[in-house]
Amino acid sequence: MxxxxxxNCDTCRKALKLLPEAQFQDVRADGVPGDVLKSAYEVFGAQLLNxxxxxxxxxxDAERALDPLDLLAAHPTVMKRPLVDHDGQLYLGWNSDVQAALLG
Structure with missing residues (x-):
């Protein structure tokens, strides 16, 4: 996972606390792999942008008009967080539905 x-995101810290087995990847420092970003955009569409x-x-306005994947590659902190990849299944945010799916 x-x-x-x-x-420094409070929501990400809450998620990590409840998912101790998760490997954390800081999008500001490391970015998001292109294939993961593309898959996430296919699943979540515009919801991926915060x-x-x-x-x-x-x-x-010119930057906002960029293709969303190009925008996310250039400014990964625009991505809604957290994005969780669990065995190829993607989850976005940390609402009760995501928590139920990941915590059982």
């Missing part, structure tokens, strides 16, 4: 997020983030608010 791999959890993609930010080390349009409430400070990074998003700081983007120019």
């Amino acid at each position: 791999v959890l993609y997020g930010l080390k 349009t409430r983030s400070t990074t998003w608010r700081g983007l120019s």
